[in-house]
Each structure stands twice: as C-alpha cells, then as structure tokens.
Amino acid sequence: MARALVKTHIRGFDxxxxxxxxxxxxxxxxxxxxxxxxxxxxxxVLYHNALAGVPGLYVTxxxxxxxxxxxxxxxxxxxTSVSEALPILDLSRGREHxxxxxxxxxxxxxxTASRDQALLAVLKGKILELRKKRNFELLALDSWDAxxxxxxxxxxxxxxxxxxxxxxxxxVTSLLIxxxxxxxxxxxxxxxxxxxxxxxxxxxxxxTDVAYQRRVQCVKMRSVNQDSDDRTLLFExxxxxxxxxxx
Ligand SMILES: Nc1ncnc2c1ncn2[C@@H]1O[C@H](COP(=O)(O)OP(=O)(O)O)[C@@H](O)[C@H]1O
Ligand SMILES: [Mg+2]
Numbered sequence: 001m002a003r004a005l006v007k008t009h010i011r012g013f014d015x016x017x018x019x020x021x022x023x024x025x026x027x028x029x030x031x032x033x034x035x036x037x038x039x040x041x042x043x044x045v046l047y048h049n050a051l052a053g054v055p056g057l058y059v060t061x062x063x064x065x066x067x068x069x070x071x072x073x074x075x076x077x078x079x080t081s082v083s084e085a086l087p088i089l090d091l092s093r094g095r096e097h098x099x100x101x102x103x104x105x106x107x108x109x110x111x112t113a114s115r116d117q118a119l120l121a122v123l124k125g126k127i128l129e130l131r132k133k134r135n136f137e138l139l140a141l142d143s144w145d146a147x148x149x150x151x152x153x154x155x156x157x158x159x160x161x162x163x164x165x166x167x168x169x170x171x172v173t174s175l176l177i178x179x180x181x182x183x184x185x186x187x188x189x190x191x192x193x194x195x196x197x198x199x200x201x202x203x204x205x206x207x208t209d210v211a212y213q214r215r216v217q218c219v220k221m222r223s224v225n226q227d228s229d230d231r232t233l234l235f236e237x238x239x240x241x242x243x244x245x246x247x
Pocket of ligand 1: 032033034035036037038039040041071074075235
C-alpha cells in the first residue's frame with residue numbers, strides 16, 4: 001500500500017517536485033548553509049499542516065523559542081493561531097536544559113551507562129510523552145548539528161543510526177535541519193545523508209557578481225520519482241513558492 005503523503009504547502013513544490021508530497025513516516029534532512037531559511041521552511045511546513053489539522057512538534061536547540069517566534073512573525077506567520085497544534089520544545093540552553101530534565105526525572109537511575117545516554121533518554125522520553133499527549137504527526141528538529149554537540153556522540157555512525165531508527169519507530173514524519181558541511185575536508189557522505197529518506201538542499205546561488213537567488217533542490221526522496229532540478233525559492237506574502245530555475 002502506498003504511503004499517505006504529507007504536503008509541504010510550498011507552492012509548486014508538492015505536485016511538480018514531490019509528485020504529491022513527502023511520504024508519511026519519512027525522515028527528511030533539510031540541509032543548507034546559515035541563512036538559507038532552513039528553520040523558516042521547516043516551521044512553515046509544520047505551521048501549514050497545523051492549520052490543516054495535522055499537529056506537529058518543533059524542537060529547537062539552536063535558537064530560543066522566543067527568537068524563533070519573532071522570526072516567523074516577521075515572515076507573517078501567526079504562530080498563536082496554532083500554538084495548541086504546534087507546540088515548541090525549547091532546548092536552546094542545550095546541555096544545561098537537558099541536564100535539568102535529567103535531574104528532575106532521575107533518568108540516571110535507568111539503564112543508562114553514561115551522562116550522554118541519560119540526556120538522550122530524557123530527550124526521547126519528552127518527545128514520546130508529547131507524542132502520546134498531542135499525537136503529533138510531524139516533527140522538526142532544529143538542528144541535528146546542535147543535538148550532536150549536546151549529546152557528544154562517541155561513535156557517530158552507531159549513534160546516528162540508532163537515532164534514525166528511533167525516529168522511524170516513532171511513526172511520525174521528521175524534518176531534521178542540518179548545516180552544510182564545509183566542502184573542504186569532506187571526503188565521504190555523512191551518515192545522515194544515506195540514512196535519511198529524503199534530502200532537501202537549500203542554497204543561496206550567485207546569479208551575477210553581486211546578486212544571489214534562493215534555490216531549493218530535492219536531492220533524494222525514497223519511493224518517489226522526484227524532480228531533482230533546481231528551483232528558485234521565493235518567499236512572498238507569507239508563502240513559500242518555487243519556480244523553475246533558468247540555467
Ligand atoms: N520577511 C522575510 N522575507 C524573506 N526572507 C526573510 C524575511 N525575513 C527574514 N528573511 C530571511 O531569512 C533568513 C533567516 O532564515 P532562517 O530560517 O533563520 O535561516 P537558517 O535557519 O537557514 O539559518 C535571513 O537571513 C533573511 O534573509
Ligand atoms: Mg536556523
């Protein structure tokens with residue numbers, strides 16, 4: 001049976017690029033350099049789904065909830081109209097915040113060998129609790145890089161794999177925000193790239209010596225014959241929209 005499709009509500013993207021939407025349950029990487037509107041786009045997808053009756057959860061580790069809300073308000077999105085259907089889990093104080101939660105629930109008494117495992121257990125526990133309580137179907141994690149820093153993965157390969165498995169078992173569609181790794185010193189694909197079911201790549205592309213254009217490319221989307229051509233990404237009047245990029 002074909003999976004249900006989750007709409008991104010980005011004009012021109014769902015039908016033309018994704019052939020309907022993101023297959024439900026997929027783990028998607030939203031990758032790009034700083035300022036390419038990764039957070040804006042992830043929030044936008046969850047926001048429009050919340051408006052359409054599909055609840056979400058936005059986990060922010062890089063930016064405080066206040067700063068995120070201020071930013072999306074500047075984009076013209078009315079977060080207050082979806083505060084019930086789209087709560088924000090603010091872990092922007094990172095490790096400190098999670099340590100407090102560990103202390104509160106006493107997660108160290110569980111079968112957790114280390115402090116980092118306790119942190120991860122608490123984070124997962126909190127997300128599971130919200131999943132039970134709110135039954136959210138979309139999860140944004142902003143960002144994967146920040147989470148990695150907080151958790152101090154010892155074995156990146158194994159722990160990344162474990163986390164992706166856990167996300168899939170959660171049964172929600174996940175958007176993981178991920179910073180562009182610098183090109184130099186990069187020899188192989190990162191674990192998360194081959195573990196992800198889909199990758200959306202955001203870029204600021206120079207079009208002349210001085211002018212830049214926002215671009216989005218669906219690099220990968222498992223079980224979808226997606227259109228991988230570059231699209232220009234526009235944001236106007238509170239709406240993301242894509243148009244064919246002219247080469
Ligand atoms: N009203 C707006 N319309 C279009 N772009 C905006 C608007 N407000 C801010 N931006 C852009 O959003 C960018 C920041 O978006 P953000 O989602 O935080 O990026 P990232 O998460 O990739 O670092 C800013 O660099 C700015 O160019
Ligand atoms: Mg961001």
